[in-house]
Amino acid sequence: xxxxxxxxxxxxxxxxxxxxxxxxxxxxxxxxxxYRAFRESDMHKLSFIARARGLGFSIEECRKLLAxxxxxxxxxxxxxxxxxxxxxxxxxxxxxxxxxEATLQGLVHACAGDxxxxxxxxxxxxxxxxACCA
Amino acid sequence: xxxxxxxxxxxxxxxxxxxxxxxxxxxxxxxxxxYRAFRESDMHKLSFIARARGLGFSIEECRKLLAxxxxxxxxxxxxxxxxxxxxxxxxxxxxxxxxxEATLQGLVHACAGDxxxxxxxxxxxxxxxxACCA
DNA sequence: GATAAGGGTTCCAGTCACGGGAAGGTCAAG
DNA sequence: CTTGACCTTCCCGTGACTGGAACCCTTATC
Numbered sequence: 001x002x003x004x005x006x007x008x009x010x011x012x013x014x015x016x017x018x019x020x021x022x023x024x025x026x027x028x029x030x031x032x033x034x035y036r037a038f039r040e041s042d043m044h045k046l047s048f049i050a051r052a053r054g055l056g057f058s059i060e061e062c063r064k065l066l067a068x069x070x071x072x073x074x075x076x077x078x079x080x081x082x083x084x085x086x087x088x089x090x091x092x093x094x095x096x097x098x099x100x101e102a103t104l105q106g107l108v109h110a111c112a113g114d115x116x117x118x119x120x121x122x123x124x125x126x127x128x129x130x131a132c133c134a
Numbered sequence: 135x136x137x138x139x140x141x142x143x144x145x146x147x148x149x150x151x152x153x154x155x156x157x158x159x160x161x162x163x164x165x166x167x168x169y170r171a172f173r174e175s176d177m178h179k180l181s182f183i184a185r186a187r188g189l190g191f192s193i194e195e196c197r198k199l200l201a202x203x204x205x206x207x208x209x210x211x212x213x214x215x216x217x218x219x220x221x222x223x224x225x226x227x228x229x230x231x232x233x234x235e236a237t238l239q240g241l242v243h244a245c246a247g248d249x250x251x252x253x254x255x256x257x258x259x260x261x262x263x264x265a266c267c268a
Numbered sequence: 269g270a271t272a273a274g275g276g277t278t279c280c281a282g283t284c285a286c287g288g289g290a291a292g293g294t295c296a297a298g
Numbered sequence: 299c300t301t302g303a304c305c306t307t308c309c310c311g312t313g314a315c316t317g318g319a320a321c322c323c324t325t326a327t328c
Contacts, residue, residue: 003276018277019315033323035276044260051259056234059314069256079255080247083238090235094228100190101224104217113214121213122203125185126178137305152306153286167294169305193285 001038010046017046025049025063045069057086135172144180151180159183159197179203191220 007014020026021036026045029037038046045066052062064082068074110120141148154160155170160179163171172180179200186196198216202208244254 013316014276015316016314023314033276034278035323047262048259051262053314054234055238055259056231065256065259068253069260072251074251074253075249076245076251076253076255077247077249079253080242080245083242083245083255087235087238087242090231090238094231094235097190097224097228097231100188101221101228104189104221104224108214108217108221111210111214111217113211115209115211117206117208117210119202119208119210119213121210121217122199125182125189125199126203128181128185147287148305149287150285157285167305168307169294187285 001043003036003038006038006043006046009043010050012046012050020046020049023059025059025066055086056090061086135177137170137172140172140177140180143177144184146180146184154180154183157193159193159200189220190224195220 001009003014003017006012007017010017017026021028026042026049028042029039031037048066048069049062052065053059057065061082065079068079068082107121107124110124112118135143137148137151140146141151144151151160155162160176160183162176163173165171182200182203183196186199187193191199195216199213202213202216241255241258244258246252
């Protein structure tokens, strides 16, 4: 399979696939013409990576997941630990975003949003902790 | 004021402040020795930026907010529009993260996490849409 | 055989918002 | 006069790509 075929199949841009090869996530073969020749196993790995990335795993986490995937003697506990660590990161990000959202919603709610210049959002940013109400 | 003073006062690393000058967010004066000389107004802007960044605004959004802050004839509607646009982005990110969290939690929940190699997390990533249950 | 379209390849630069660290000038104290 | 803390600029690195240039390969058509 050529790169655009796998790209469509895995739902990844060809550029991204070349990048994944460059950093050693996959190692497709090469044809006599210099083209990358992807095997089924390469395709599976790419789909695997695409889904892991879709769940927010970093490239390095994907690398570890792929290693575990390849290691038939792995302990599922190792995989679970990785996933749970990532879940903690996700939860943390959500908390941060919700805090931002709450603060900003408070400011937005206090703002008339008309032609006048008085703006609690700006004063809130300028004065900190004040003019906010969330 | 020298850079480390404002850094402490604004809660930003000195490196970041130099970067903000480089991209034109602030324009501190210079002393005869070449040192940056920050006025009160520079400090206020830095605090303003620090808070806006803390609410997740991008640098370019901060630039716009600063311009509105400086423009005494602004309409608060413009500020509100900017903030509301950002709120939409935040909400979107939260939705994405919650979706990831739900999917991953389903996989993690299904995984025994012991010494055995069988792992629904890995098969879930490999097979897509299967072995998941969230 | 020429040519054009549509693959593929490499390499280089840019993104965003900084951070690390080197090499060197400046300032206040002892 | 030296020490050490501060300041300066400059350049490289981060993560995970993306865009584009310049060039090679294949296939079909004229």
